[in-house]
Amino acid sequence: MSVSAGRSVTTGQARAGWLGSPPAGEPAGWGARRLGSPPAGEPAGWGARRLGSPPAGEPAGWGARRRGSRPRFGAHALACSRMQGAGKALHELLLSAQRQGCLTAGVYESAKVLNVDPDNVTFCVLAADEEDEGDIALQIHFTLIQAFCCENDIDIVRVGDVQRLAAIVGAGDEAGAPGDLHCILISNPQEDAWKDPALEKLSLFCEESRSVNDWVPSITLPE
Secondary structure: OHHHHHHHHHHHHHHHHHOOOOOOOOOOOHHHHHOOOOOOOOOOOHHHHHOOOOOOOOOOOHHHHHOOOOOOOHHHHHHHHHHHHHHHHHHHHHHHHHHHOOEEEOHHHHHHHHHHOHHHEEEEEEEOOHHHHHOHHHHHHHHHHHHHHHHOOOEEEEEOOHHHHHHHHOOOOOOOOOOOOOEEEEEOOOOOOOOOHHHHHHHHHHHHHHOOOOOOOEEOOOO
């Protein structure tokens, strides 16, 4: 009986210890501390902080940043990088097309090429300065050219700096004024398709723009 009673007491003590009563040598409340109450010297809420709440001095959302979420400025930086890449590619394409002799400049000259041989046109650039926005006749030509290019699967972009365009292609009259560069067409130099890295980059740029309903994207040429 004494042995049985001794075993019963020992078991009861162990069971009480597992349920949270302090073992020998442990202070009162040891079980609560094991469940998340702050140890000695720790401020209130230490358990929540260990689960991801911001430490002192950290802004809200620090846990998400530590897990690798993209900062808010990431989309803007990506768009800027994409635009810069397109501008550089257009610069390279204009120079390459001019060397190949497959560049047509001028609204009326471009309209003739589009009417005669549209299948040979690979790229179209519409250019207008701020003061050209009020030129109704020019805007009508732009609308017709844009519609024609979209119907015939010709990639088309807009540029807002005619002077910069003139500096690249070197077009101008004797007085140094730029010629008609409101429309520039780039055609295949031969019957075979023209494999140009800059043209491929611009085609991808236009395709991505059309996927977000930007049918005539604007490009800024590099300085």
